[in-house]
Amino acid sequence: MLHSVHSSGFAASRSTRLRVSANAPSAAAATGGTPVPKNSVLVVGATGTLGRQIVRRALDDGYDVRCLVRPRPNPADFLRDWGAKVVNGDLTDPASIPACLVGVNTVIDCATARPEEPTRKVDWEGKVALIQAAQAMGIQRYIFFSIFDCDKHPEVPLMNIKSCTEEFLASSGLDYTTFRLCGFHQAVIGNYAVPILEERSVWGTNDETRTAYLDSQDVAKMTVAALRTDKTSRRTLTLSGPKAWTTREVIELCEKMADTNAKVTTVPTWLLKRTRGVLKSMQWAADAADRLAFAEVLSNNEVWSADMTETYRLLDMDPGSVITLESYLQRRASGSLIGCGFKDADYFSRILKKLKEVGAAADRTNFYV
Amino acid sequence: MEALREKFFRANSDEGASISQAPSSKDNVADLNLNAINPYELGRQARQAFNDVWEQLSRVTSPTRSYIIDNVLEVEADADFQAPQAAYTTVLVVGATGRVGRILVRKLLLRGYKVKALFRNRAGVSKEAIPDSVEVVEGDVGDMATCQKAVQGVSKVIFCAAARSAFTADLLRVEDRGVMNMVKAMQDELYRRAKRSGTKFHSTSKKELADFNSRFHQARWNVTFAGTPEDAAAAAAEGRRGGNLMSRGAIAEVGARLPPRLPGGEHRTAGTEGIVLRARGDAHSYLCILETDDGYRYGARFPTKEGYLTVRLPYAAFRSEYQGQPPLDPARLVGIALRYENRRSGSGPSAAAALRAAKGLSERNMDELAAQRTRDQKFSLEVDWIKALPGGTEPDFVLVSCAGRSRPGIDPADLRKVIDAKRRGEENLRLSGLGYTIIRPGTLLDEPGGYRALVFDQGDRITESIAAADVADICLRALHEPEGRNKTFDVCYEYQVDEDNALYELVAHVPDKRNNYLKAAVASLARNT
Numbered sequence: 001m002l003h004s005v006h007s008s009g010f011a012a013s014r015s016t017r018l019r020v021s022a023n024a025p026s027a028a029a030a031t032g033g034t035p036v037p038k039n040s041v042l043v044v045g046a047t048g049t050l051g052r053q054i055v056r057r058a059l060d061d062g063y064d065v066r067c068l069v070r071p072r073p074n075p076a077d078f079l080r081d082w083g084a085k086v087v088n089g090d091l092t093d094p095a096s097i098p099a100c101l102v103g104v105n106t107v108i109d110c111a112t113a114r115p116e117e118p119t120r121k122v123d124w125e126g127k128v129a130l131i132q133a134a135q136a137m138g139i140q141r142y143i144f145f146s147i148f149d150c151d152k153h154p155e156v157p158l159m160n161i162k163s164c165t166e167e168f169l170a171s172s173g174l175d176y177t178t179f180r181l182c183g184f185h186q187a188v189i190g191n192y193a194v195p196i197l198e199e200r201s202v203w204g205t206n207d208e209t210r211t212a213y214l215d216s217q218d219v220a221k222m223t224v225a226a227l228r229t230d231k232t233s234r235r236t237l238t239l240s241g242p243k244a245w246t247t248r249e250v251i252e253l254c255e256k257m258a259d260t261n262a263k264v265t266t267v268p269t270w271l272l273k274r275t276r277g278v279l280k281s282m283q284w285a286a287d288a289a290d291r292l293a294f295a296e297v298l299s300n301n302e303v304w305s306a307d308m309t310e311t312y313r314l315l316d317m318d319p320g321s322v323i324t325l326e327s328y329l330q331r332r333a334s335g336s337l338i339g340c341g342f343k344d345a346d347y348f349s350r351i352l353k354k355l356k357e358v359g360a361a362a363d364r365t366n367f368y369v
Numbered sequence: 370m371e372a373l374r375e376k377f378f379r380a381n382s383d384e385g386a387s388i389s390q391a392p393s394s395k396d397n398v399a400d401l402n403l404n405a406i407n408p409y410e411l412g413r414q415a416r417q418a419f420n421d422v423w424e425q426l427s428r429v430t431s432p433t434r435s436y437i438i439d440n441v442l443e444v445e446a447d448a449d450f451q452a453p454q455a456a457y458t459t460v461l462v463v464g465a466t467g468r469v470g471r472i473l474v475r476k477l478l479l480r481g482y483k484v485k486a487l488f489r490n491r492a493g494v495s496k497e498a499i500p501d502s503v504e505v506v507e508g509d510v511g512d513m514a515t516c517q518k519a520v521q522g523v524s525k526v527i528f529c530a531a532a533r534s535a536f537t538a539d540l541l542r543v544e545d546r547g548v549m550n551m552v553k554a555m556q557d558e559l560y561r562r563a564k565r566s567g568t569k570f571h572s573t574s575k576k577e578l579a580d581f582n583s584r585f586h587q588a589r590w591n592v593t594f595a596g597t598p599e600d601a602a603a604a605a606a607e608g609r610r611g612g613n614l615m616s617r618g619a620i621a622e623v624g625a626r627l628p629p630r631l632p633g634g635e636h637r638t639a640g641t642e643g644i645v646l647r648a649r650g651d652a653h654s655y656l657c658i659l660e661t662d663d664g665y666r667y668g669a670r671f672p673t674k675e676g677y678l679t680v681r682l683p684y685a686a687f688r689s690e691y692q693g694q695p696p697l698d699p700a701r702l703v704g705i706a707l708r709y710e711n712r713r714s715g716s717g718p719s720a721a722a723a724l725r726a727a728k729g730l731s732e733r734n735m736d737e738l739a740a741q742r743t744r745d746q747k748f749s750l751e752v753d754w755i756k757a758l759p760g761g762t763e764p765d766f767v768l769v770s771c772a773g774r775s776r777p778g779i780d781p782a783d784l785r786k787v788i789d790a791k792r793r794g795e796e797n798l799r800l801s802g803l804g805y806t807i808i809r810p811g812t813l814l815d816e817p818g819g820y821r822a823l824v825f826d827q828g829d830r831i832t833e834s835i836a837a838a839d840v841a842d843i844c845l846r847a848l849h850e851p852e853g854r855n856k857t858f859d860v861c862y863e864y865q866v867d868e869d870n871a872l873y874e875l876v877a878h879v880p881d882k883r884n885n886y887l888k889a890a891v892a893s894l895a896r897n898t
Binding site for chain 1: 423425426427472474475476478479500501502815816817818819820836837838839841
């Protein structure tokens with residue numbers, strides 16, 4: 001049976017590792033029941049950056065895709081417009097999950113908690129419920145997305161949770177594949193490109209941590225490729241991009257594309273750690289402190305990149321087909337064929353306009369105070 | 370913290386000038402004082418400042434996650450999913466509930482096409498199975514009125530419907546008449562669209578060369594050549610070419626000169642790619658002769674059967690009369706003729722005896738041979754009309770047929786019936802004048818597509834199966850593939866040819882999303898098949 005650690009005090013529970021275990025499903029659950037078509041896929045977190053790319057690719061390859069989406073007053077219609085089926089459910093409500101798993105052969109889990117949501121409820125309890133439901137319903141294939149080197153940093157709560165989920169999944173008896181991701185190109189747009197365009201100051205750290213960014217489209221391609229082969233079953237694979245970048249290099253690259261000089265404010269790591277310490281001491285700011293927990297990792301100056309030759313071989317992919325960060329930004333920047341800088345591109349003006357609309361609404365949902 | 374203070378005071382004033390800068394005017398000072406004591410305003414500004422600082426801090430500490438961008442980032446145009454022509458193309462998918470049709474509808478929507486689907490029973494299909502952006506037409510494909518309603522506003526048709534059962538009535542309705550109805554409706558629609566846009570004759574309608582219902586053509590067509598003078602000349606009444614040819618090697622030819630311009634002013638045969646004619650034959654084979662303005666003649670032989678038939682003769686089938694002639698240029702056609710040649714050998718007893726001995730015939734069959742000879746001397750061809758087939762770049766109608774391999778769910782006994790019905794449907798499409806691509810896949814599988822290499826072939830030789838998703842991908846690419854126009858081909862997974870039958874080599878193509886594998890695959894196949 002699943003054990004969960006009861007919090008005996010906030011500070012204590014955050015530093016202890018959670019002890020988990022699960023029984024492999026009994027034979028009775030695996031056999032029997034109606035046969036499920038082999039090309040039916042459930043994507044959890046289909047509205048996210050990665051999820052929508054996976055839905056697109058799977059639809060194009062001929063899978064019957066079902067998306068688990070929370071009921072919303074304005075639902076995301078683009079999924080339905082593409083021809084995917086949309087089912088309503090919520091990871092925080094475990095009773096709503098089994099109904100969505102009926103008739104599904106593969107589950108792809110790319111969901112994570114939004115900043116305004118409690119991480120533990122969604123990323124731990126919700127995922128555990130999902131895995132248990134999948135065990136019970138006899139799901140044939142389970143794909144999970146985790147974070148690079150999550151087992152090496154138990155002090156960061158999200159990484160701790162991810163590594164515990166990995167272990168839980170591995171011991172559950174499902175035919176799983178775990179992908180550990182380093183970072184998406186799309187994050188670079190949000191964190192660096194947009195502030196540079198808006199001519200706001202960009203805050204960066206002075207550490208030398210290198211991250212190998214990868215395009216979410218390529219991750220989607222690799223995921224769908226992993227579905228068709230047995231070579232990746234019961235394995236944990238790391239997906240990293242072709243080149244690892246530091247924050248400073250990324251800002252320089254964006255400056256080059258935008259032809260401007262960004263106003264960079266360097267935040268020293270000790271400042272972040274101290275802020276986190278301050279916030280941790282206050283109970284209501286515990287989640288906020290969690291977000292800053294990553295600062296501990298930054299100071300280690302690690303290289304977030306892994307050797308991908310084995311992965312490419314397993315997935316039958318060509319290493320040269322992966323999009324690099326420069327070409328990604330270049331493509332976004334040059335909306336026209338002439339290849340003028342950021343400022344003239346349609347794409348960015350649309351993003352900025354939408355950001356203004358969404359930013360006005362987001363202010364109200366910021367949770368920390 | 371310096372940054373915090375800066376932010377706070379910057380948010381305070383209206384223009385963004387900080388207090389530490391040059392002294393502001395009197396009004397500003399007054400405003401500032403008022404604002405300074407308004408607690409709500411102060412609170413809001415403080416929160417704004419904290420927001421900004423907090424956002425930057427959390428961004429710094431999680432450089433690889435960007436929360437707000439998820440809502441804002443529109444789905445990027447993936448190079449793999451771009452179809453530049455999709456923006457102004459409406460595609461009608463017939464058979465959108467089938468295996469291929471379902472996947473095809475999704476792929477079209479992903480690339481931005483406007484999709485129209487024909488369903489027999491809209492209520493029977495679950496709500497989520499059809500996205501809202503698909504326009505639905507209800508009705509059966511065997512009903513002409515439904516087909517006409519379905520093709521309104523459509524520029525391309527993909528027909529992947531099949532009869533659900535092997536009853537002859539079903540087969541006839543869907544595979545034979547259904548295709549015919551769709552084809553006719555599509556032609557009408559294209560013609561209507563051309564009329565609306567002002568040109569009198571749409572580029573996809575056939576051009577009239579001879580219509581023997583009108584006296585005009587009957588009068589113009591004359592015997593141009595009749596073999597040796599002692600033969601009875603053919604009568605030209607009612608477009609009938611018939612008569613008796615007594616001697617060996619006699620030729621009877623009936624033809625007319627074509628004025629190069631149609632009554633509307635458009636050039637009659639420029640840009641066309643073949644001749645189609647409707648006639649009632651008598652099992653002899655005839656020749657169609659075309660003459661260009663520099664005196665060259667080209668001929669194509671076609672067989673006829675007893676009864677009405679439509680014959681399609683692409684220009685590629687026309688052989689030049691003498692060697693060294695330039696290839697047939699349709700823009701320079703000035704004359705057309707139909708010829709019958711009595712080619713069977715004369716009645717020498719030695720020949721007959723040899724024939725008899727060769728076939729081991731008895732006395733009785735000698736009379737048959739004699740009858741045959743007289744039959745050869747009589748010929749009769751009733752022609753209804755002759756038209757020129759329009760040329761074009763892209764196919765307008767994509768038909769998914771079958772390769773003739775057995776399918777689960779069909780009796781082997783019924784298989785012949787099904788294949789015949791499908792072939793009749795294909796023939797209807799070919800004779801219509803629309804640009805077509807006919808795809809004959811092997812047995813369909815419910816697998817994800819895009820992984821195994823595919824083999825494209827012509828000639829009923831394939832044995833393997835293929836995923837339905839791959840067929841959908843081929844249909845999609847065929848929509849805009851000029852190389853695939855007017856071609857029929859089989860497609861299946863790659864396989865090894867038997868050692869004994871290794872007379873031909875199969876070239877396999879990997880259906881990668883990025884490259885246009887269809888162009889390479891289909892370019893080497895024969896056209897007008």
